[in-house]
Amino acid sequence: xxxxxxxxxxxxxxxxxxxxxxxxxxxxxxxxxxxxxxxxxxxxxxxxxxxxxxxxxxxxxxxxxxxxxxxxxxxxxxxxxxxxxxxxxxxxxxxxxxxxxxx
Numbered sequence: 001x002x003x004x005x006x007x008x009x010x011x012x013x014x015x016x017x018x019x020x021x022x023x024x025x026x027x028x029x030x031x032x033x034x035x036x037x038x039x040x041x042x043x044x045x046x047x048x049x050x051x052x053x054x055x056x057x058x059x060x061x062x063x064x065x066x067x068x069x070x071x072x073x074x075x076x077x078x079x080x081x082x083x084x085x086x087x088x089x090x091x092x093x094x095x096x097x098x099x100x101x102x103x
Contacts, residue, residue, distance in 0.1 A: 011035050018061045020046070020054050035061070043070040047081060064089065073097050 010019050013035045022031040024045040033042050043062065046054045058067065068089050077085070077098045086093045093099050 016061050018042075018057045020050070020057065024049055024054070039066065040070045040073060043067055044074050047071060047074065047085060048077065071096070075101065 008019050009022050025031045025033050046058050071085050
């Protein structure tokens with residue numbers, strides 16, 4: 001096992017696999033979130049703390065609609081990330097929970 005493999009987890013569900021850094025899930029037992037039960041958490045962590053490869057991985061794993069629903073419920077995003085997500089997924093920033101909290 002390489003040092004790179006030791007820092008990552010490969011999660012799978014229904015034949016689909018996703019590779020993410022363990023450090024994204026420091027607060028979960030064994031750093032292994034359930035991809036369906038913890039969908040919102042996985043998506044939120046990747047958008048707030050992930051890298052480009054992890055962003056691409058969740059876009060391959062989850063449907064566009066699943067991601068759109070999850071990101072609207074994220075409680076805190078910096079403005080740059082909020083506008084990036086809004087642009088990529090064609091969402092109105094006003095519809096985000098984090099935007100509504102700022103008002």
